[in-house]
Amino acid sequence: MRPLFLNLALALLAMVLFLVSLAVGPAELGLVEGMRGLLAGGGEAATIIMREIRLPRALLGLSIGFTLGMAGAVLQGFLRNPLAEPGIIGVSAMAAFGAVAVFYSGLAGSSLYALPAGALLGALAAVLILMALAARSGSTLTLILAGVALSSLAGALTALALNLSPNPFASYEIVFWLLGSLKDRSMEHVVLAMPLMAGGWLLVALSARAIDALSLGEEAAASLGVHMARTRFLIVAGTALGVGAATAVAGTIGFVGLVVPHLVRPLTSRMPSRLILPAGLGGAALLLAADVAARLVLAAGELNVGVLTALIGAPFFLWLVVRSRREVF
Amino acid sequence: MRKRRRKSRNGFLRSALCAAAALLLSPVHAEPPARVMSLNLCTDVLAMPLAAPGQLVSVSFLARDPALSPLHVEAETYPVNHGRAEEVFLARPDLVLTGTYTLHNTTQLLKRLDMQVAEFSFVQTLDTIPDDIRRMGALLGRERQAEAMAADFEAQLAGIEARRCARRPTALAYEQNGVAVGEGTLAHSVLAAAGFRNLAAERGISGMAPFPLELVVSERPDVIIIPSGESEGPALGARVPRHRALRALPETRIGAFVPPGTWSCGGPAVLDAVKALDALRQEIAPCGEAP
Numbered sequence: 001m002r003p004l005f006l007n008l009a010l011a012l013l014a015m016v017l018f019l020v021s022l023a024v025g026p027a028e029l030g031l032v033e034g035m036r037g038l039l040a041g042g043g044e045a046a047t048i049i050m051r052e053i054r055l056p057r058a059l060l061g062l063s064i065g066f067t068l069g070m071a072g073a074v075l076q077g078f079l080r081n082p083l084a085e086p087g088i089i090g091v092s093a094m095a096a097f098g099a100v101a102v103f104y105s106g107l108a109g110s111s112l113y114a115l116p117a118g119a120l121l122g123a124l125a126a127v128l129i130l131m132a133l134a135a136r137s138g139s140t141l142t143l144i145l146a147g148v149a150l151s152s153l154a155g156a157l158t159a160l161a162l163n164l165s166p167n168p169f170a171s172y173e174i175v176f177w178l179l180g181s182l183k184d185r186s187m188e189h190v191v192l193a194m195p196l197m198a199g200g201w202l203l204v205a206l207s208a209r210a211i212d213a214l215s216l217g218e219e220a221a222a223s224l225g226v227h228m229a230r231t232r233f234l235i236v237a238g239t240a241l242g243v244g245a246a247t248a249v250a251g252t253i254g255f256v257g258l259v260v261p262h263l264v265r266p267l268t269s270r271m272p273s274r275l276i277l278p279a280g281l282g283g284a285a286l287l288l289a290a291d292v293a294a295r296l297v298l299a300a301g302e303l304n305v306g307v308l309t310a311l312i313g314a315p316f317f318l319w320l321v322v323r324s325r326r327e328v329f
Numbered sequence: 330m331r332k333r334r335r336k337s338r339n340g341f342l343r344s345a346l347c348a349a350a351a352l353l354l355s356p357v358h359a360e361p362p363a364r365v366m367s368l369n370l371c372t373d374v375l376a377m378p379l380a381a382p383g384q385l386v387s388v389s390f391l392a393r394d395p396a397l398s399p400l401h402v403e404a405e406t407y408p409v410n411h412g413r414a415e416e417v418f419l420a421r422p423d424l425v426l427t428g429t430y431t432l433h434n435t436t437q438l439l440k441r442l443d444m445q446v447a448e449f450s451f452v453q454t455l456d457t458i459p460d461d462i463r464r465m466g467a468l469l470g471r472e473r474q475a476e477a478m479a480a481d482f483e484a485q486l487a488g489i490e491a492r493r494c495a496r497r498p499t500a501l502a503y504e505q506n507g508v509a510v511g512e513g514t515l516a517h518s519v520l521a522a523a524g525f526r527n528l529a530a531e532r533g534i535s536g537m538a539p540f541p542l543e544l545v546v547s548e549r550p551d552v553i554i555i556p557s558g559e560s561e562g563p564a565l566g567a568r569v570p571r572h573r574a575l576r577a578l579p580e581t582r583i584g585a586f587v588p589p590g591t592w593s594c595g596g597p598a599v600l601d602a603v604k605a606l607d608a609l610r611q612e613i614a615p616c617g618e619a620p
Contacts, residue, residue, distance in 0.1 A: 025541075025543045026541040026543045026544055027541075027543035027544055027546070027547045029543075029547075043577070043578070043579040043580075045546050045547040045549060048546050048574050048577045048578065049543050049546050049547065049574065051577075052546075052572070052573050052574035052577055053542055053543055053546070053572075053574050054543075103563060103565075104562060104563060104564070105562075106562045106563055109563070110563035110567070112568075114563075165562045165563075165564065166561055166562040167561040167562040167563065167564040167567075168561075169505045169506070169564045169566045169567070170562065170563075170564045172506070172566065173564060173565055173566060176565065184507060184542055184568075184569050184572060186572055186573045186574065187573060188573065300539075301539055
């Protein structure tokens with residue numbers, strides 16, 4: 001499929017789901033009425049609901065989905081590992097732990113800025129650990145197993161930090177951090193996370209050309225003139241920035257970065273760099289769709305969106321493992 | 330934590346039973362218990378003002394928490410317990426005061442160890458409080474003081490309730506994570522006594538249940554009462570009642586309004602919550618003017 005056509009089709013899909021996301025909520029507010037409220041301004045209930053509740057939620061679904069899809073594509077290309085994904089290799093879980101450790105300790109008062117600060121540190125630590133491991137052992141399996149260990153450790157530490165909080169409500173928030181949600185987010189969260197995620201997109205985009213060369217192996221890439229240290233820095237920083245900021249405001253949302261690159265890869269020329277943008281757009285569409293479903297499945301209340309992405313992603317992961325065992329090992 | 334104390338709704342039956350129990354118990358206890366231990370915040374706030382000097386040997390650790398306990402200053406003068414059976418067993422009190430819902434295992438264990446345990450139900454409303462005061466008085470051998478306190482409570486409450494009029498603004502008690510307090514709760518009876526309509530109860534919520542932000546915005550309550558809770562560590566759930574969407578409602582008053590801890594437990598201090606909300610109601614919807 002022509003890259004331009006693929007990207008346009010996926011962007012259109014994401015836009016449609018963005019509008020659907022704006023139209024769904026407990027207040028009986030149709031798309032037309034909602035749009036009028038969104039554009040009108042003033043103190044009308046429709047305007048407040050659209051601008052302060054649904055718009056931030058849809059914007060976060062779009063940008064976090066984009067970040068996760070793109071991060072999955074980059075990690076799979078860079079690590080040459082079809083199972084790599086921020087959720088599975090522990091980057092999201094470490095980001096969540098970082099956010100929890102800084103926020104709930106009260107080090108920064110109850111300031112929201114504590115969340116991305118901690119999450120970026122956590123994500124950075126995870127990416128560095130995994131890169132070091134990947135450099136020492138080329139095995140697909142080692143990296144995934146290390147990621148599993150890192151995820152469980154970060155999950156346990158997250159639970160510990162929440163239980164140590166003096167606030168009795170903190171321990172209920174473990175579900176949010178482990179399974180993610182876009183419920184009751186506000187524009188404050190958008191302002192907090194969006195610029196950081198955009199920075200991550202930029203860094204990853206700058207590394208795109210080098211990732212193509214890297215698909216031939218590190219030595220071949222170096223002989224083609226790829227600056228390895230610079231590429232590694234761009235990918236580490238870009239992934240940590242994007243996934244860290246996404247996790248800081250939405251918790252751990254797994255499997256988006258795993259499923260989407262595999263779904264769109266057959267439609268591309270299979271060059272890793274050509275996959276990054278479609279994977280981001282597809283990730284945005286998938287997360288928006290999952291977030292709409294999370295609001296509709298239960299009559300009262302809503303599901304954590306990570307439950308839905310795992311329901312789609314975990315069987316897919318299993319299928320990939322079985323298939324890759326046949327092909328690779 | 331509040332959530333746990335307000336679960337069921339058969340308050341009338343329970344208060345009748347409590348009164349009967351108090352009548353039955355009082356003649357038996359000719360000798361008042363010399364050493365009493367209270368394991369629950371809600372028994373703490375009833376026992377502290379009633380007990381004779383030295384009679385109450387310890388209160389729960391929550392009694393010292395300024396965010397939860399209206400008597401946190403008084404509680405500093407008592408030793409505290411953490412409601413564990415071992416502590417009670419070592420202290421060997423003549424009477425243990427506790428709640429029917431919290432710490433249920435401890436209660437069973439203490440009864441098996443032949444301790445005298447008095448359980449108070451914490452599905453309280455303003456109507457059940459005078460009888461709870463009288464029952465506590467009977468248990469502690471302080472009937473006279475309790476009767477005076479209960480009568481004063483009833484008189485003050487009746488005085489405030491008499492000030493209500495046809496103008497009844499809507500209020501929403503909006504807690505952590507967007508949970509609203511509905512029918513059959515202490516907060517509901519306080520709102521009613523102060524002349525407010527409880528929006529959550531009118532939308533069919535009984536006990537405590539989630540109330541989506543979007544619906545709060547479209548219902549536009551006149552007042553949203555949010556937890557003050559700044560003394561505790563940070564939690565994300567505390568941000569929901571402070572969401573920007575609520576602050577964007579132009580005519581809605583948002584604040585804690587109720588003095589900390591006064592409506593978490595049904596003791597005499599609940600009157601401070603009623604008074605504070607009554608003052609707020611008179612300010613935003615004075616009775617003299619036409620609606």
